[in-house]
Amino acid sequence: LFYVLLLLILTFVDSQWCHIKRLNDFANARIEWVDFSSDGQYLAFATSHGNTHVYNTSDWSSIVNISETGNNPKIIKFSHDSTKLAIAYYDDVYFYQTSDWTEIFNQDVSGVQIN
Numbered sequence: 001l002f003y004v005l006l007l008l009i010l011t012f013v014d015s016q017w018c019h020i021k022r023l024n025d026f027a028n029a030r031i032e033w034v035d036f037s038s039d040g041q042y043l044a045f046a047t048s049h050g051n052t053h054v055y056n057t058s059d060w061s062s063i064v065n066i067s068e069t070g071n072n073p074k075i076i077k078f079s080h081d082s083t084k085l086a087i088a089y090y091d092d093v094y095f096y097q098t099s100d101w102t103e104i105f106n107q108d109v110s111g112v113q114i115n
Contacts, residue, residue: 029048031046042054042098043055043057048072050067054101074090075088093109
């Protein structure tokens with residue numbers, strides 16, 4: 001069931017040309033997290049290989065592939081205004097601005113406990 005859902009997430013219908021487009025074959029990696037930007041411009045997903053892929057939803061072109069620590073991302077999330085992307089790993093959180101995909105901040109969160 002998970003593989004079917006994954007295939008549905010990574011397969012999109014191009015309404016202009018009415019054909020199905022597969023973004024890529026990630027058969028050797030699990031998709032851990034998926035998020036769309038609130039403006040609908042970006043799709044980001046993190047794989048079990050430690051990479052976060054970002055696609056432009058207007059033409060499904062790959063924008064950036066982020067791999068900071070070699071660890072698997074624990075969660076990814078766009079900001080409410082779609083100007084930033086946060087990627088949380090086990091001990092670190094990285095923030096990127098979506099205008100040019102540069103890292104704007106990172107924070108070591110090792111030892112932080114949430115009750």
